[in-house]
Amino acid sequence: MVEGSEGARAVTQAVPGLPAELVAELRAALDDLALLTEPEHVAPYLTDFWHLSTGSSPLVARPADPAGVQAVVRACRRHRVPIVTQSGNTGLVGGNIPDSSGRQLVLNLERLNRIRSVSPSGDHLVAEAGCVLAEVQAAAERIDRLFPLSLGAEGSCRIGGNVATNAGGINVLRYGMTRRLVLGLEVVLADGTLWNGLRALPKDNTGYDLKQVFIGSEGTLGIVTAATLALSPRPRERHDLWLAVATPAAAVELLQLFRSRLGDTISAFELIADPGVEAAEAAFGIRLVEGRHPWHVLATVAWSFPDGLMAHVEAVLEAAMEQGLVLDGTIAQNDAQRAQMWQVREGQSEAMTRTGSVWRSDVAVATDRIPELIERCEAILPRVRPGIVLFPFGHLGDGNLHVNVLAKAPDRLGPEDRTRLQDALFDIVAAMDGSFSAEHGIGRWKRGALDRLKDPVERLLMARLKRALDPDGILNPGVITDPELAP
Structure with a gap:
């Protein structure tokens, strides 16, 4: 994204598609770095993370503070110009990309990037919407605390987008979705009013919990400019395990064993199909387990004591092997091995994309019905689009599975293929009382599914x-x- 003055050249001429009065008002209200109009500088803000669609907008506004956001909203309201809000622009359902009309203004919050305050004794911090998630994690670590939201895009996604989409990630099993981590919000409303709800109260029964209205609303009800975020004790002992299992049903049984023996020490429990593992190992030059196995589990257990957890982990693994639930496995011995395990898990889509055309999904069913979901998908989806390879993976611990498919090059998945696959999968999930969007939101791409289901x-x-x-x-x-x- 553009930060220098060259890319944010002052707007002195009319901007096609937008009222001249609007542009003049924005120029008067914002600083010289705020407005982008040159096509080469606007372009990065118009394309989604996977470059599957590109919208059109003549102008990107990048205010540096909440007052600037208010000014943009007020001006756009006066002139009836729609606003598409972005922070990190890493969304996966098209909700952060303008449409093709060329009449929508992109409001990007990347310059609202201050951590306003950190409270070690209160276990919270206040971060502006443009703060990168990894920077918030680092701020918590500096005071010996943990901000547990963690996902593959954490080096580029930003807090505003995390809140607006109610982001999930790998630690939901223990810490919950984003809405459980938010104590308070600051929001610019559709009329330009600023609501300051940046309280740090775990308990507040003084009426409606208004912050929850805006969490997960994808910028359609108000624009989040800052959030008060709850912090947790930082784990002192952590173990990451890569385990081979024969079936998804065995993985569910293994999860129940872990829960009964290790309880709340489990923060992540991921299920991964072997085609994705094999592709990621090849792509990143990693070998986790000798020999191929049909399914894999990646689990993380941690607690705040400095030691003693390993004995419990080893006892659970011994029981799992005696019961035939685990075929093979390893426990990470250092940070490098742990990083390799998570690189294979987080690199599934990237690795598969190197070998062909990928369609991605994000669905959820009750945890004990994950095997049934996979069976139904294996029976139906290849008939919808012959020649595809399924590579499911995701958060088994909370029932969220990404049932992704690959068409190997030179074959490709066209828009009609993607629509048919999505409809077929969502019908399966609906019949199982599940969700067709577990953590990515609705955006524009799933709007039809929402209307239908x-x-x-x-x-x-x-x-x-x-x-x-x-x-x-x-x-x-x-x-x-x-x-x-x-x-």
Whole structure:
């Protein structure tokens, strides 16, 4: 993204697609680094993370503080110009990309990147929306605390987007989704009003919990500019295990054994199909387990005591092997081995993309129904698109599985293939009382699925909420819901 003054050249001429008065107001309200109009500088803000779609916008506004965000929202409201909000631009459902009309303004929050305060005694910090997740983790570590939100894009995703999408990641089993980690929010509303709800209270029963309205709303109800985030004790002893299992059912049994014997020390429990593991090992030059096995589990256990956990882990592994649940496995002996394990897990999509065309999904069912979900997908999806390879992986501990597929080069998955695969998978999940979007959100790409599968009463309530908080419909229109649906 552009930071220098060259890319943020002052806007002195009309910007096609936007009212001249709007551009003049923004130029007067914001600093010289805030407005991007040159096509080569705007382009990075118009494409999604996997480069599957590209939108159009003549201008990117990058205010440096909440007052600047307010100024942009007020001006856009006056001139009825829709706003698409971004922070790290790492979203995976198209909700952070403008449409093709060329009449939407991109509001990027990357310059709101201060950690405003850190409270070691209160176990919280206040971070602005543009703070990179890894920087927030590092700020917590400096005071011997843990901010447990962790995902593959943590080196580039930002807190505003994490809050707006209610990000999940690998530690949900122990610490929960983002909404469990947020104590308070600062939000610019659709009329430009700033709501300061940056309280640090675990308990506050003084009416509606308004912060929860904005968490997971994907920028459609308000624009998050800062968040008060809860911190946890930092684990002193941690063990990462790579275990081979024969079937998803065995992995579920193994999870239950771990839960009964290790309880809340389990922070991650991932299931990975071997095709993805083999591709990642080849791509990154890693060998985790000798010999091929159909399924793999990557588990992390940790606690705040300095030692003593390994004995419990070894006892559980011995029981798992006696019961035939584990075929082979290893425990990371150092940080380098741990990093390799997680590189294979996090690099599934990247590795598969090197060998062909990939379609990605994000669904959830009850944990004990994961084997059934996989069986149904193996039976149906290859008939929907012959020649594909399934490589499911994801967070078995909380029932969130990414049922991804590969078409090996030179074969490719076209838009019609992706639509048919998505519809077939979502129908399977709906029939199992699951969710067609476990942690990535709705955005634009899953809007049709929401209209087709979401309970009508829930859709009506969401539309009424949207109309109440954004009556002019300028905040990320086309994402999640349509206010016109509300009577």
